[in-house]
Amino acid sequence: MITEKLNNFLLKQLQKLQKDHQFQIEKNDLNITVPPDPQFGDYTTPIVFKISKQINKSPFETAQLISNYLLANKPSFIKKIEAKEPGYLNFFIEEKFLFREFKNLLKNKKRFQKKQQPIIIEYSSPNIAKPMHIGHLRSTIIGETLARIYEFFNFRIIRWNYLGDWGTQFGKLIIAYKLWGNKKEIQKDPINNLLKLYQKFHQEVKNNPQLEEMARKEFKKLVLKDKTNIKIWQWFKKESLKDFQKIYRLLGIKFDIIKGEADFEKDVKKIIRILKQKNLLKESEGALIVPLEQFNLPPALIQKSDETSLYLTRDLASLFYRLKHYHPSKILYVVGNEQELYFKQLFSIINLIIPELKTKLIHIKFGLVLNTNKKKFSTREGELILLEDVLKEAQEKALKIIKTKHPEWSIKKQEKTALQLAIAALKFNDLKSNRATNLMFDWDKMYDYKNNSIIYLLYTYARFNKIIKKVSRKKINSRYLNYDYLNLPIEINLIKQTLNFKEILLKSLEDLSPNIFTSYLLVLTDLLNKYYETIPILKENNQKIRNARLALINQINKILKLGLNILGIETLNEI
Numbered sequence: 001m002i003t004e005k006l007n008n009f010l011l012k013q014l015q016k017l018q019k020d021h022q023f024q025i026e027k028n029d030l031n032i033t034v035p036p037d038p039q040f041g042d043y044t045t046p047i048v049f050k051i052s053k054q055i056n057k058s059p060f061e062t063a064q065l066i067s068n069y070l071l072a073n074k075p076s077f078i079k080k081i082e083a084k085e086p087g088y089l090n091f092f093i094e095e096k097f098l099f100r101e102f103k104n105l106l107k108n109k110k111r112f113q114k115k116q117q118p119i120i121i122e123y124s125s126p127n128i129a130k131p132m133h134i135g136h137l138r139s140t141i142i143g144e145t146l147a148r149i150y151e152f153f154n155f156r157i158i159r160w161n162y163l164g165d166w167g168t169q170f171g172k173l174i175i176a177y178k179l180w181g182n183k184k185e186i187q188k189d190p191i192n193n194l195l196k197l198y199q200k201f202h203q204e205v206k207n208n209p210q211l212e213e214m215a216r217k218e219f220k221k222l223v224l225k226d227k228t229n230i231k232i233w234q235w236f237k238k239e240s241l242k243d244f245q246k247i248y249r250l251l252g253i254k255f256d257i258i259k260g261e262a263d264f265e266k267d268v269k270k271i272i273r274i275l276k277q278k279n280l281l282k283e284s285e286g287a288l289i290v291p292l293e294q295f296n297l298p299p300a301l302i303q304k305s306d307e308t309s310l311y312l313t314r315d316l317a318s319l320f321y322r323l324k325h326y327h328p329s330k331i332l333y334v335v336g337n338e339q340e341l342y343f344k345q346l347f348s349i350i351n352l353i354i355p356e357l358k359t360k361l362i363h364i365k366f367g368l369v370l371n372t373n374k375k376k377f378s379t380r381e382g383e384l385i386l387l388e389d390v391l392k393e394a395q396e397k398a399l400k401i402i403k404t405k406h407p408e409w410s411i412k413k414q415e416k417t418a419l420q421l422a423i424a425a426l427k428f429n430d431l432k433s434n435r436a437t438n439l440m441f442d443w444d445k446m447y448d449y450k451n452n453s454i455i456y457l458l459y460t461y462a463r464f465n466k467i468i469k470k471v472s473r474k475k476i477n478s479r480y481l482n483y484d485y486l487n488l489p490i491e492i493n494l495i496k497q498t499l500n501f502k503e504i505l506l507k508s509l510e511d512l513s514p515n516i517f518t519s520y521l522l523v524l525t526d527l528l529n530k531y532y533e534t535i536p537i538l539k540e541n542n543q544k545i546r547n548a549r550l551a552l553i554n555q556i557n558k559i560l561k562l563g564l565n566i567l568g569i570e571t572l573n574e575i
Helices: 002-021 046-056 059-070 095-103 134-152 168-180 185-186 190-204 211-223 226-249 263-275 311-326 337-353 387-405 412-432 454-469 489-511 515-534 543-566
Strands: 044-047 078-084 088-093 121-122 157-165 257-260 282-285 287-291 300-303 332-336 359-362
Touching: 002 046, 002 059, 002 489, 044 332, 044 515, 046 059, 046 088, 046 095, 059 078, 059 088, 059 134, 059 157, 088 095, 121 134, 121 282, 134 226, 134 332, 134 359, 134 387, 134 412, 134 489, 134 515, 134 543, 157 311, 168 190, 168 211, 168 311, 185 190, 190 211, 190 226, 211 226, 226 387, 257 263, 257 282, 263 287, 263 300, 263 311, 263 337, 287 337, 300 311, 300 337, 337 359, 387 412, 412 543, 454 515, 454 543, 489 543, 515 543
Parallel strands: 121 157, 121 332, 157 257, 332 359
Antiparallel strands: 044 088, 078 088, 282 287, 287 300
């Protein structure tokens, strides 16, 4: 990448300069970015502000000092370096060098080394015996996209789906099944019928509080490996996984590891023993807790008074397992904002147990899904919208659009395209928003061509794909990307914007924010459409210029497709 090349040059020169001017910098201080306005160069860095404080000069004086030194040692790929008020260093790159980089942009030959420490990304994590809801959609989309971005930069990724398959709620479900369940009826629609049983339990317990104690006993029997309860629980889990897999197939999701809380129940005693050995446990009303006052956090409950474990205990066991078997450099937990306190407790406890821990633990937070009235996206009864229903409605709305635009298509083609568009719309609507904020769920805007929607991006790709298909592939080969025929300001700007692809994607990765990259794709798409509307391509009389422009849009369209694929979005040849 150009930033890497620029970074190495700048660091090397500043290390030489610092010997005479007594300042200290680290590689991470450079922070080379793309300025918002092209007049401020192709790249810029605010490193001057840090250096100026150390050498007791104004930022602008410091910028002038550094720029003069850099110009005296300027490599050939840099066209110009300038100092800019109040204290920035701006870099302009040689156009011919940009062209060479542009031609090689799609080459990504590096592969992660087998010995490389992996990054575990935990996402989706539905509860068995319950349908997936719209909250799981956010976790799944964000987690998968982060995995794809990491993989683009050759990191070794382990996609981990941590199922909610243990806990007292299964005692409630088992007693509900034993009291009111009908196996034949449940088998017709297992997940929705199990949900109804679970809801019935909560309705009945209002009039019969003894059901709570019965549920606790049923879960305790499950913990003690009662054959009947284990068999019922395994059936619930089997049917749930079938249901989840249908949705994952639609979304194009495949996990490397699917494990549930129950897989770590056997390790709970070991966790409690470790906590005792570290003198971290305290008894409270028969239960066991870990005080966390030193972190300004409330105590964490580790074991209930009836000696059953909690989600946190099992999560600690799961974390120990991951550290032991995978030695990850990072573990990312893609879970909603509402669990922020929980993860602070989890991370604090593991740091008390292993203060020398090098694995970075990161909570990738995301907001709620809201409707157009900025209320929680739910049914009239206040329950969360089921993901299956969201997918169905998304496809129905997409199908109306497709039927209107292409009534001549076969029903099969209309339905297939509508499903692809629906999945793309759901993904892009989520990813274009800042994940930490609440997501607005507005169907009209989601499918509005003029509203930075996925339709705009997919239509642009299809539009240029159609142009490219009209001509011979020989005439759009990258060898036609010649600076002599592509030197209009808009063409240079297009090339520069396209070259920012990896830089912006890397920024998205550093901030763990896919919306940075989606915003970039929209800007690139705007510029590509402007180019088409203002510059003749197929109508250009000069054959060499025509071929160069075709090669240019072909290369950018490939980049656009790559960008959408990184977001998990399939491009359409027609829309």
